[in-house]
Amino acid sequence: MSYTNILLYCRPGFENECASEITDMTSAAGIYGYVRAKEQSGYVVFCSHAPIDEETFQQHILYKDLVFARQCLLATEIVKDLPVDDRITPLLTKIQPLEKTFCQVWMETPDTNDGKQLSAFCKKFDKPLNNALNKNKLIDHNSPLRLHLFFLSSSAVYIAISHIDNSSNLIMGIPRLRMPKSAPSRSTLKLDEAFNFMLTQKEQTEHLQNGMTAVDLGACPGGWTWQLVNRGIRVTAIDNGSMNEKLMETGLVEHLRKDGFTYVPDKTVDWLVCDMVERPMHITHLITKWISEGYCVNSVFNLKLPMKKRYQMVCDCRQELEHALEQTGHYYQLRMKQLYHDREEITVVILQ
Numbered sequence: 001m002s003y004t005n006i007l008l009y010c011r012p013g014f015e016n017e018c019a020s021e022i023t024d025m026t027s028a029a030g031i032y033g034y035v036r037a038k039e040q041s042g043y044v045v046f047c048s049h050a051p052i053d054e055e056t057f058q059q060h061i062l063y064k065d066l067v068f069a070r071q072c073l074l075a076t077e078i079v080k081d082l083p084v085d086d087r088i089t090p091l092l093t094k095i096q097p098l099e100k101t102f103c104q105v106w107m108e109t110p111d112t113n114d115g116k117q118l119s120a121f122c123k124k125f126d127k128p129l130n131n132a133l134n135k136n137k138l139i140d141h142n143s144p145l146r147l148h149l150f151f152l153s154s155s156a157v158y159i160a161i162s163h164i165d166n167s168s169n170l171i172m173g174i175p176r177l178r179m180p181k182s183a184p185s186r187s188t189l190k191l192d193e194a195f196n197f198m199l200t201q202k203e204q205t206e207h208l209q210n211g212m213t214a215v216d217l218g219a220c221p222g223g224w225t226w227q228l229v230n231r232g233i234r235v236t237a238i239d240n241g242s243m244n245e246k247l248m249e250t251g252l253v254e255h256l257r258k259d260g261f262t263y264v265p266d267k268t269v270d271w272l273v274c275d276m277v278e279r280p281m282h283i284t285h286l287i288t289k290w291i292s293e294g295y296c297v298n299s300v301f302n303l304k305l306p307m308k309k310r311y312q313m314v315c316d317c318r319q320e321l322e323h324a325l326e327q328t329g330h331y332y333q334l335r336m337k338q339l340y341h342d343r344e345e346i347t348v349v350i351l352q
């Protein structure tokens with residue numbers, strides 16, 4: 001049994017971007033093939049001309065470097081026509097020859113209406129499948145591999161694996177974040193997701209500390225500012241609009257009705273965050289100015305994507321940012337991801 005596919009989950013509507021990205025990554029790794037992607041399906045399959053070696057996949061197909069993929073897995077051929085009365089036996093005959101053990105098994109579906117209809121089926125199937133895997137000694141909690149069954153219907157499924165260090169550790173690549181009651185806007189979840197899933201635990205502890213300072217460009221009504229304040233960070237909120245009153249009462253926010261493109265802080269702040277709706281290259285130039293002038297140490301910002309050539313725009317912005325970061329002579333980490341709470345946009349984190 002070999003792996004001939006790379007299976008990627010994405011936001012429905014972004015299959016083309018996800019496909020272009022994996023095509024670039026695989027050809028750089030010397031893995032050749034073609035992509036199967038259907039609009040609005042919520043997933044993409046890269047079909048390799050030759051079996052994909054696990055080591056090559058691990059070394060060159062890096063989940064963290066993919067912007068549009070919520071998950072990235074090594075998959076076998078699709079299993080079709082699973083019989084209604086016994087799905088487990090044919091699945092085991094495909095899983096056993098992989099000669100692996102798995103720390104856990106996840107049953108997943110595309111993030112679409114059709115996919116949602118399958119969630120009750122997946123729930124019901126979970127226990128009997130786990131029992132069968134345990135009985136056949138395929139579950140070992142110390143294994144670094146995870147088994148994924150990606151159901152397209154109750155009779156068609158991709159069998160796939162991931163390494164826990166090179167994949168999303170969220171089922172379906174989707175975080176379950178609770179909307180905080182006192183947060184002024186749903187946008188707050190974007191910054192919460194960025195902090196929780198684009199920074200490691202250690203980075204969160206190190207870089208999000210009580211008493212730090214931040215500037216929030218395009219802050220109103222204050223969803224992003226709320227996340228910073230909630231972590232004890234003092235915020236200068238730049239926006240012509242109105243800030244949420246309760247948030248202002250915390251005493252940690254200074255609201256300035258100024259233009260985010262011309263505002264300059266008196267001294268270097270720990271964080272620049274920016275959620276202004278503007279052309280992505282315009283925002284990119286603004287951020288490169290902040291970094292090269294040393295106005296901020298770290299930053300999180302959104303790039304709102306154009307209607308067309310979205311992947312190309314991401315590549316162009318990345319190139320501009322990389323160039324500017326290199327010029328500073330400091331070491332920076334640049335991370336880009338289309339988060340679950342991002343719609344027609346992506347989130348960028350720059351960490352010093």
Ligand code: SAM
Pocket residue numbers: 184185186187188217218219220221222223224225238239240241258259260261275276277
């Ligand atoms: N992050 C905010 C939150 O969580 O509540 C939502 C931000 S909203 C998407 C974009 C904001 O950017 C608007 O409030 C708008 O007034 C502001 N904005 C747009 N252009 C701006 C500019 N040139 N200077 C300052 N603010 C600007």
